[in-house]
Amino acid sequence: MVGWEILRGTMLVQVAASDMGLVPANRLDGLVLTGSDVVADMRNRVHVGDKILLGDRERYLHENATAEAPFGYRADERNLLPTVGSVGPDTDPVLRELEAQEHAAAVLTPTGLIAAGDIRTLRRALNLFARHRDDRLVLALPLGTGWLRSAWFPDFKKLLLSTEGPKALSFQGRDDPFDEEQSVAKLADMLDGATDLGIVRTGLAGVGAFALGAAFTAIGLTADQRHIPVPADTEPPKNLVLVRAFLSFHDAGDLNLALDPESDLAHCPCDVCGPDQPLNRFHGTDTKHADAHNLAVLKMLADELAEYPTRAHRTEWWLSECEEAHARLEELNARQVSRAQLEIPPQLQQWAKLRS
């Protein structure tokens, strides 16, 4: 384990451990692997040479954090965890995690989901983290829907910024949590002046957050890894395609209807697509092809961002790109009233507005 500083300035891919073979080694800076058996999976991945690995047991999918035990294990879960070295089942869960994840670059605390407005639990998690003070440790803060709303945000921001040390924020939502009104402005507000906030299990908001100064980010390979799903969400997984020109994900079926395969907009500059493969080619519910293209587009965005030396440059670049992408989508929809329209994601509208 090398410690959390290795994460600074990195853009990672968040991926279910069962899908890790779908991420080529040269895509982005490393992986956040998710899954209940992630310790063994990390060991395997180390053998194929990934430089930055984090493990996420996704405890927040099954359990809310409480002020009494923000990192605690459920009683019935203890028996499922590996016994490692001298660490027994009653050991502090954070220490246990540190010992178990020897193959990780740094360790995410096993935090449960913190329900919106539960300031007491948030404060307790921050206090416990401050007390542990270990360079290998990153405080994971999986946040329930609503923390970025006005009712909770001022207290939330104050608490976060008053505790030193790296924090990995993730947000729950039915689709993209940053489609919710005002959430992008709140994210930008939070990042202004912060030096150690990371945004993980996210989508395009992770690229934006990175441009605006997030310490690190992890972007999901598949839609369910780009937010914390709400419980009992029975909607079938969508086949979402990231379009560089529109800086947003679109449903494959919608793209098929809206884009003329002969048009410039149907052609993607990424190294997966090439000149003969238009963006209309993705079909059905098998997302593997679209995921490979999406990852290549994210790599392009990461490379473009890397060309800008300062936070101010990167912010300016990102916001102007969003403004242009928004204008392109509006123009496309205005031009082809007889053809299917493409939805303009609320998140993109918010980024585009942030500049003015």
Ligand SMILES: [Zn+2]
């Ligand atoms: Zn492509």
